Amino acid sequence: MYLNVEMNIKEEHLTGGYTGFLGVIRIMCLAVLAQLKEIKEGNIAVADFGGLTQEIRLDLLEEPKIDDWVLVHTGYAIQVVDEKEALEMKKVLDEVAAINEEMDNA
Numbered sequence: 001m002y003l004n005v006e007m008n009i010k011e012e013h014l015t016g017g018y019t020g021f022l023g024v025i026r027i028m029c030l031a032v033l034a035q036l037k038e039i040k041e042g043n044i045a046v047a048d049f050g051g052l053t054q055e056i057r058l059d060l061l062e063e064p065k066i067d068d069w070v071l072v073h074t075g076y077a078i079q080v081v082d083e084k085e086a087l088e089m090k091k092v093l094d095e096v097a098a099i100n101e102e103m104d105n106a
Contacts (some may be wrong), residue, residue, distance in 0.1 A: 031071035031078060033089050036064055047072060050090075 034047035034056070043058040047070065057076045058064050069086030070077040081089070 031073040033081065033086060033093070034070055034072050034077075035086075036066055036068045036070060036077075039064065039066060045077070047077070050093075 032049060034049045034054075036045050037048050037053065038046040039058070040046070040055075044055055045058050045064065046053055047056045049072075056070075056072050059076065061070070061077050061080060064070070064077065064080065069081040069083055071079045071081060
């Protein structure tokens, strides 16, 4: 699963006052952050992707637990992420989404 995000960044997002176009940020995510909410039989889990829940496979993880943060690629959890690191990643992604939404509404 690939997610491409493209945003036009204006100086107002950095300084509060618009003086010109600064460029474009392109982000390509090869894996998406999710939190395990339920573990089912057959190495299947329900994962929360920021409000969207979806079943994913756990075949590549040794001992996944409910509430673990994981990186998911093509429907498979490929890595457990430390909670502190996961929350930092989530904060950055939320900031990018807020900037993108702000620009869409401008």
